[in-house]
Amino acid sequence: MKISLWINDKLIEDDIPADTILLEFLREKGCYSVKRGCETSNCGLCTVLMEGKPILSCSTLALRAEGKHITTMEGLQEEAKEFGEFLADQGGEQCGFCSPGFIMNVIAMTRELEDPTEQEIKEYLAGNLCRCTGYQSQLRAIRNYLEMKKGAK
């Protein structure tokens, strides 16, 4: 079936089977930051933005993205690098496998919530599982990142 959508602001047109999952489609198009994790909608590794909102690409049909803008980490390299440095400073990135999905959701959070409380941060990121860090280093990294952004305003 015909599909046309924007991936990182580039118009892509293709002909795909109706049951193609967005995760597969994006990886086929070279977006290797989009990781295959649980594939049961639980871990958040496959997070991408659809029209600016974070979604799970493992649980979305590619055809649902018809005519829409999809953003992967390849399209947000500057912001991802900036936050990634805060994450590395706090040891919040160990095996690193969850990092792309986690960073995408942190970026989505900073765009959606103006000055999130610790509780709001935890709630927003509850769908991103990490089996290495215990989350404390990630939380420190987010707090520092948000402080930096506040200071830069």
Place this chain on the structure above:
Amino acid sequence: MFTIKNYVKVKDLEEAYELNQKRNNVVLGGIMWLKMGSRNIQNAIDLSALGLEKIEETEDSFEIGCMATLRQLETDSRLNSYFDGAIAESVKSIVGVQFRNTATIGGSIYGRFGFSDPLTCLLVLDTYVELYKKGIIPLSEFVDMPRDNDILVKIIIKKDTRKVSYLSYRKTATDLPVLTCAVARTEDGWLAAIGARPARAKLIRDERKMLGREPEEDEIAVFQSFVEENTVFKSNMRGSGEYRRHLAGVLLRRGIRAVSERGE
């Protein structure tokens, strides 16, 4: 893994209804649950071009299109200025924001899943479903109806001043609930709904007026016993029937107290 042969973005509800009469055709919600199965689908019916993703407020109700996401329900300030924010409370523990940005309320309610948090919550509100052919019927009737091939178009929640508390118990954050419980006090008395039993949520009305407006502990104990004795709890991998029965009593007591503390 499921398979889909054709994807049909329908132009109107009649087209969706006609397609949905065949057993191997399916109306798509968020597909979060559907994709976990192994159905071979001939035509996947997509309603997303029909403008059914809106939450609209009228003078006496909220009308929620079936394609509205759980995240929309969570963040809609108009909706959550009613019912003590119970609707947001009922969805905010469902996996993560990314999941709730695509899971639809139509999928959750039409599926009448045992684990559905919003189904439990909406049962204690004055909620109706609008079906394309059958029209508007109370959610409390719909929940017990056998599945058919109608299309759930909207959820309608009548506005009123009832006090509501929503509670759920999960073994770990973001998991499916072991038990869900919603309690409401209306002008006419108390209502409770218990879900994830693990069967679908059941509505229980305090028709015998066991609970006063601000019930004492002994009144709560009587109602709790009534609910425990008249509700079926079963076992699955998340807990035994007896464990669920005990949890139901605990959540029910907490819910009734929370509502009482909010006053009139």
